[in-house]
Amino acid sequence: MxxxxxxxxxxxxxxxxxxxYTAQLVNQIQAANPGSWVVTRDLGAEPVPHLDSSLLGGWMKPTDEQTDAEKDAAARSDILIDELLASDIVVIGSSMYNFGIASTLKSWFDHVLRAGRTFKYTENGPVGLTxxxxxxxxxxxGGRYAGTSIDFQEPYVRQLLGFIGIKDVEFINVEGQALGPEEAAKGRAEAEEVLAAIV
Ligand SMILES: Cc1cc2nc3c(=O)[nH]c(=O)nc-3n(C[C@H](O)[C@H](O)[C@H](O)COP(=O)(O)O)c2cc1C
Incomplete structure (x- = not known):
């Protein structure tokens, strides 16, 4: 489970x-682990707010000095972190937009990379807690980037996850989707091969 x-x-x-493909992967994980349950955070349907002064106030000010807006912002961010900390497995769907991750996913990372909850500062530098x-x-x-110097998506996401301690990260890249039918089919077939070897 x-x-x-x-x-x-x-x-x-x-x-x-x-x-x-995330749906396919989740089905595979559930088939291999009967009784598993899924929580979905759909940032495309319901984006989380960008970092703003309310959220920073909610994180940094003592509770008795926070405004209602700062308390609400911190509580929203707590929910996202609680969802992450409650999980054994995380499946992230990351569309490439303008050479990187969606701004909605960046916002989610801005909420969940939080000192004291998902990483801590030590004498030897930051240490991940998740x-x-x-x-x-x-x-x-749309194009092909895996393994090249202009893949800013995979190394960046690995860095973000690694910062909070998550090193066990596997990528399934569906590439070449805007390069014509043959390349698109090849990109899908490659991703399906990687998926088939998982779980
Ligand atoms: C606004 C926008 C920007 C995009 N930027 C890139 C890009 O920089 N490089 C690329 O290869 N594909 C780019 N694409 C293509 C998407 O990565 C591709 O359509 C992908 O399948 C989107 O993920 P989805 O199918 O889960 O929606 C872009 C698509 C959109 C809509």
Missing amino acids: KKILVVQSSARQDGSLTRE EDRKVYVVTAR
Whole structure:
């Protein structure tokens, strides 16, 4: 039995490859781990707010000095962190937008990378506090970037996750989707091969 957190960031509900392949992966994980349950955080449907002064106030001011807006902002951010900390497995759908991750996914990371909850500062620098979980990241891209110096998506997401202690990260990249039917089919077939080897 696994607790699976699914984080979706495609702006589209219909025709989204990250949604299609994350669903397939979640089915596989559930089939291999009967009784597993899923919590979905759909950032495409309901984006979380950007970092603003209310959230920073909610994080940094003592509770008795916080405004209602700062308390509300901190509480919203707590929910996202609680969802992450409750999970054994995280499945992230990450559409490539303008060479990187969706701004909605960046916002989610801005909420969940929080000192004292998901990492802490020590004499030897920051240490992650959320290491005990596996993360799968399903990306979809119009072009081909995996393994090149202009793949800013995978190394960046690995860095963000690594900062909070998560090193067990596997990528499933659906590439070449805007390079014509043959390349698109090849990109899908490659992703399906990687998926088939998982779980
Ligand atoms: C606003 C926007 C920006 C995009 N930027 C890129 C890009 O920089 N590089 C790329 O290869 N594909 C880019 N794409 C194509 C998407 O990565 C591709 O359509 C992908 O399948 C989107 O994920 P989804 O299918 O889950 O919605 C972009 C698409 C949109 C809508």
